[in-house]
Amino acid sequence: MPDAHDVLFRTLADPTRRALFERLCREGEKTVGALTERAGVSQPVVSKHLGILKQAGLVRYRHEGRQTHYSAQLGALAPLVDWTSEMAGFWQSRFNALEDLLKRMDQ
Amino acid sequence: MPDAHDVLFRTLADPTRRALFERLCREGEKTVGALTERAGVSQPVVSKHLGILKQAGLVRYRHEGRQTHYSAQLGALAPLVDWTSEMAGFWQSRFNALEDLLKRMDQ
DNA sequence: AATTCACATAGCTATAGAGCTATGCATAGA
DNA sequence: TCTATGCATAGCTCTATAGCTATGTGAATT
CATH class of the missing domain: 1.10.10.10 (Winged helix-like DNA-binding domain superfamily/Winged helix DNA-binding domain)
Known part of the structure; x- marks a missing residue:
């Protein structure tokens, strides 16, 4: 399903x-x-x-x-909104992780 | 097309x-x-x-x-975000943050 | 009651595309 | 150079579905 x-x-x-x-x-x-x-x-x-x-x-x-x-019925779009936000979130967190790594390596 | x-x-x-x-x-x-x-x-x-x-x-x-x-390549999701925002006008404020994020990260 | 109108449903055809196996084309390793 | 590996492409089948016309259903009109 x-x-x-x-x-x-x-x-x-x-x-x-x-x-x-x-x-x-x-x-x-x-x-x-x-x-x-x-x-x-x-x-x-x-x-x-x-x-x-x-x-x-x-x-x-x-x-x-x-x-x-x-x-x-606009409320039905919520899962789509959530999904998109979630994907963007993962992307951003990895980006931040890389930034942190680079900062630590810089020291 | x-x-x-x-x-x-x-x-x-x-x-x-x-x-x-x-x-x-x-x-x-x-x-x-x-x-x-x-x-x-x-x-x-x-x-x-x-x-x-x-x-x-x-x-x-x-x-x-x-x-x-x-x-x-997350930037490609921008049109989807735009479309959703347009359809759900009253959720616009909730989405401005994500839209800005995508714009800044789009290569 | 009969007819007309607005929409839904039924049944069909044609096409798009998701999956497969077989094969091609590089690159890595022996 | 020969084989093995990783991925892409080719060619096929089969299912899902978008479109059509014809018909059903129920409400308005006469």
């Missing part, structure tokens, strides 16, 4: 899907129809991508009559 | 490839042989993934005799 990073990276790796998420982040809540207009793909494809984004926790929806309004 | 985000997300979406990058971040420079030992896939597959990571700018290598030493 894939971990949280896996789901997020895989979900956001598709350009069409990421573009949908970006639009929801930038422009706020949108209906499926509104998203389909500028998505460059058919409505079923948009629905499918939204379903995948939903499963990843990146979006949520709200029914209003026969329309479905989707919106971004 | 795919943009920088596309390349990064696609490159890091594969678990095997991301694990290789993580190991290089955590443990520093490694030879292909050392990476292959714990990768769970064959050596050619490791080489292929390293090639893709290289193309994405996430790693670099150095030849030493018949060995190739790979290491993480």
Whole structure:
């Protein structure tokens, strides 16, 4: 079973899907129809991508009559943020370790 | 042609490839042989993934005799950080520190 | 009640790419 | 020079999935 990073990276790796998420982040809540207009793909494809984004926790929806309004769920990006910070942290600590070593050798 | 985000997300979406990058971040420079030992896939597959990571700018290598030493190139994560920051505007402050760090360390 | 509309689901095709084995190409060592 | 080693490349197979059209479902409209 894939971990949280896996789901997020895989979900956001598709350009069409990421573009949908970006639009929801930038422009706020949108209906499926509104998203389909500028998505460059058919409505079923948009629905499918939204379903995948939903499963990843990146979006949520709200029914209003026969329309479905989707919106971004930004909190879901946290694992991605953490992962990136962690990688940067390891890098930095090794850099510092090297600095310390060089300082000690300098004496 | 795919943009920088596309390349990064696609490159890091594969678990095997991301694990290789993580190991290089955590443990520093490694030879292909050392990476292959714990990768769970064959050596050619490791080489292929390293090639893709290289193309994405996430790693670099150095030849030493018949060995190739790979290491993480963390600066390449900057576009990912930027994208995330942009999407999650209200987390911006939490990320400025990391962004600055990456900028200073980017070679 | 019948029709139209908004979206979801089903089922299919085609392609991308992750894995394998076999082999090539240097370099190190005998 | 001949063999062994470390890695890269070639060529293949197989699975995952992004896209499509057709159809289902439920709400609004007449």
